[in-house]
Amino acid sequence: MTQSEKYTAAAYLVLFLGVLVYMVIIGSKLQRLQRQVEQLVELVKEKRTDG
Amino acid sequence: MSIHLKLPALAAACTGLFGLALALALFYAPEDADQGLSQRIFYIHVPLALTAYASFGWGAWKALRYLRTRDERADLESYVAIHQGVIFGALTLLTGSIWARISWGVWWSWGEDELVLFLVLFLFYCAYFMLRYSVDPGPARANMSAVYALFGVVLIPVSFLAIRLSKQFIHPVVFKLAGPQMAGSQFLTFCVCLAAMLMLFATLYAIELAGKRLDRSLRELKELLT
Numbered sequence: 048m049t050q051s052e053k054y055t056a057a058a059y060l061v062l063f064l065g066v067l068v069y070m071v072i073i074g075s076k077l078q079r080l081q082r083q084v085e086q087l088v089e090l091v092k093e094k095r096t097d098g
Numbered sequence: 099m100s101i102h103l104k105l106p107a108l109a110a111a112c113t114g115l116f117g118l119a120l121a122l123a124l125f126y127a128p129e130d131a132d133q134g135l136s137q138r139i140f141y142i143h144v145p146l147a148l149t150a151y152a153s154f155g156w157g158a159w160k161a162l163r164y165l166r167t168r169d170e171r172a173d174l175e176s177y178v179a180i181h182q183g184v185i186f187g188a189l190t191l192l193t194g195s196i197w198a199r200i201s202w203g204v205w206w207s208w209g210e211d212e213l214v215l216f217l218v219l220f221l222f223y224c225a226y227f228m229l230r231y232s233v234d235p236g237p238a239r240a241n242m243s244a245v246y247a248l249f250g251v252v253l254i255p256v257s258f259l260a261i262r263l264s265k266q267f268i269h270p271v272v273f274k275l276a277g278p279q280m281a282g283s284q285f286l287t288f289c290v291c292l293a294a295m296l297m298l299f300a301t302l303y304a305i306e307l308a309g310k311r312l313d314r315s316l317r318e319l320k321e322l323l324t
Binding site: 049050051052054055057058059061062065066069073076077080083084086087090091094 | 120124134135136138139142143146185188189192193196197199200298302305306309312313316319320323324
């Protein structure tokens with residue numbers, strides 16, 4: 048692999064990894080939102096049982 | 099069309115266009131006689147930079163809308179656009195640095211106005227988050243953020259035109275008044291890559307915005323229930 052090929056591959060890899068890292072962060076945020084929804088569902092269920 | 103229908107369609111279109119852009123950039127565009135294979139970095143580096151400018155510009159437009167209407171949604175949209183701009187800006191700096199290393203033999207050149215001004219623009223918008231999170235949520239934070247975002251937009255044309263005003267010409271000037279200084283196939287590849295990058299911005303913007311709105315709605319719902 049030539050130097051030119053290595054650097055070109057590295058530049059494209061940076062873009063790919065940037066998008067991938069962003070997707071991982073968004074995925075973890077979605078999991079947090081999912082947990083919040085589950086907590087709210089439990090809260091509503093408790094309120095209905097009490098009421 | 100609701101956001102539920104929009105997002106998958108946008109993501110699918112983005113994936114398709116990005117696949118086409120990569121195929122054109124890596125296999126269709128002719129190899130540059132001067133720089134060889136490393137010139138193909140141009141097809142991601144320049145669209146990334148232009149998308150970062152577009153993101154900051156969109157953020158400033160939404161900031162202006164917030165100042166005119168005091169609509170909280172515009173504040174959130176401005177924040178998300180600037181966040182995207184910082185991500186695209188960081189990728190521009192990284193890919194540019196790699197390209198500089200292979201083309202000029204250095205990772206960075208402080209003598210290049212284009213590079214330094216882009217870094218200033220990037221750091222200016224990085225500081226936006228420090229300012230935003232140093233103030234409690236509310237109208238005061240939204241006002242300060244909007245004014246700051248609008249100030250930053252002045253740097254965009256300065257950064258864009260710096261290369262034309264610069265006395266040093268290590269950084270190549272590809273787009274001149276006479277037209278693009280490249281072959282038709284290279285220009286077509288560049289246009290597709292730019293469209294794909296803008297589509298990526300639109301998709302990530304829509305995803306992040308949907309997540310932020312959902313988060314806000316859940317907080318409101320939690321407050322109502324407790």
